[in-house]
Amino acid sequence: MFKRFFFYLSFFILSLVLVKTIDLGLSFFVNEQQNSLDTEIRNDINRNVVLREFSPNQDYYLTPSKDYVEASKNLERKPYRMRTDENGFIIGSQNIKSQGEQNLKTDIIFFGGSTTECIYVEEFFRFPHYVSVIMSQKLRRSIVTLNAGFSGNHSMHSLINLIAKGLVNKPKFVILMNAANDVGTFSKTVSYWKAPKRRALIQEEKLKSTDLLGVDEVNIGDSVYILIHTISKRVKDLLIPNSWILLRPLIVKIKKENFVTEGTDEWEGYRTKKDFKTLYTEFEKQFTFSLKSFIKISKIWGIEPILMTQFSRWTFDNTDFKKLYEEKNQSISFDNFIKLYQLSNQLIKKVSKEENILLIDLEKVVPKDDRHIYDTLHLSKEGSILVSKIISDKMIENFYRIQN
Numbered sequence: 001m002f003k004r005f006f007f008y009l010s011f012f013i014l015s016l017v018l019v020k021t022i023d024l025g026l027s028f029f030v031n032e033q034q035n036s037l038d039t040e041i042r043n044d045i046n047r048n049v050v051l052r053e054f055s056p057n058q059d060y061y062l063t064p065s066k067d068y069v070e071a072s073k074n075l076e077r078k079p080y081r082m083r084t085d086e087n088g089f090i091i092g093s094q095n096i097k098s099q100g101e102q103n104l105k106t107d108i109i110f111f112g113g114s115t116t117e118c119i120y121v122e123e124f125f126r127f128p129h130y131v132s133v134i135m136s137q138k139l140r141r142s143i144v145t146l147n148a149g150f151s152g153n154h155s156m157h158s159l160i161n162l163i164a165k166g167l168v169n170k171p172k173f174v175i176l177m178n179a180a181n182d183v184g185t186f187s188k189t190v191s192y193w194k195a196p197k198r199r200a201l202i203q204e205e206k207l208k209s210t211d212l213l214g215v216d217e218v219n220i221g222d223s224v225y226i227l228i229h230t231i232s233k234r235v236k237d238l239l240i241p242n243s244w245i246l247l248r249p250l251i252v253k254i255k256k257e258n259f260v261t262e263g264t265d266e267w268e269g270y271r272t273k274k275d276f277k278t279l280y281t282e283f284e285k286q287f288t289f290s291l292k293s294f295i296k297i298s299k300i301w302g303i304e305p306i307l308m309t310q311f312s313r314w315t316f317d318n319t320d321f322k323k324l325y326e327e328k329n330q331s332i333s334f335d336n337f338i339k340l341y342q343l344s345n346q347l348i349k350k351v352s353k354e355e356n357i358l359l360i361d362l363e364k365v366v367p368k369d370d371r372h373i374y375d376t377l378h379l380s381k382e383g384s385i386l387v388s389k390i391i392s393d394k395m396i397e398n399f400y401r402i403q404n
Helices: 002-029 066-070 093-099 127-139 155-169 180-189 209-213 223-239 241-251 276-300 319-327 334-354 381-399
Strands: 047-049 059-062 080-084 108-112 145-147 173-177 202-204 304-308
Touching (some): 002 223, 127 381, 180 276, 276 304, 276 334, 304 334
Antiparallel strands (some): 059 080
16 A cells, blocks of 8 residues: 555656656747746736736746847857746845845845846846845945846836835835837837737736636636636646746637737737827927836835936947848838937936936947847846946945945
């Protein structure tokens, strides 16, 4: 009897180990676009304010696609670890260490899009994490930082994230770097409130699990359903996060507006035709309002806001990037896009001065080469290390005193 029990127990344990091993192996085939499908079920009502973030308590690996690597420079095709805490913040080894120390409060939260996320940089060297390493060493005490970056987020998404999960952490500082995604959205729709479903500030739908179950409506009062859903989700997150990312497109009938497949126009039906002068003026107004909203809410809650300009390799005379830009279905010319992007950084500097807050001018100091930026916009490992040093030096110079 005991031998049979031991046999079945061993078989069960070995099966779990095998499933987890296979899942880790599948991480090599998981890319950022597939991962964007793995969003949380949050509400059962028709209209939801979207918290664009990584799912909480995750630990998996993402590998850039072969095409993405070939189109980039100085980017290695390998699995990159992605870990998040209970609030969906991207973390690294320094955060894990800090969790074991008592009474440690969050010092800095970084907000932004994929350039803050740094998904294809080793987690230790992602600048929101590596800043904590550098500053902790120089100040001889633990500095805790969190990374709220998420691909595609513009400043209004960051504002929502600040309110929903940033303020409760009571950080001393919040650092915002948003520009490209604001420009990208405005160049197509001339509004923060008009965007494809996966980018929209508000989603209009019912509980997403109805798609998975193949039914039109779910009775939320059904405790059995809630129990089964909760257990299955926990098992999925713990045991097969990578497999789920790969398999979900086959399980769920993804609607066109939820998932952008190759050759489709994500922004079809959302584009708004405006003359460039009107677009320019409206962007100047709304982007300024968005930045000031982030700053004023932070200050009201006793948090020091900091703005950073955004680095890039976009220039008027870069014919290669112009060709790549024009290959996609764009709403404005390449030159006008560059003008709008330059305006975004000018406004960041202007608002920083008007609100009397610290500006970290990364656009000025990060070299526009493939050694530091592997495509048009995203930092390489070397670029991330450089940015970490720049931010750390600025923070120590303005807010911290080195302990002797």
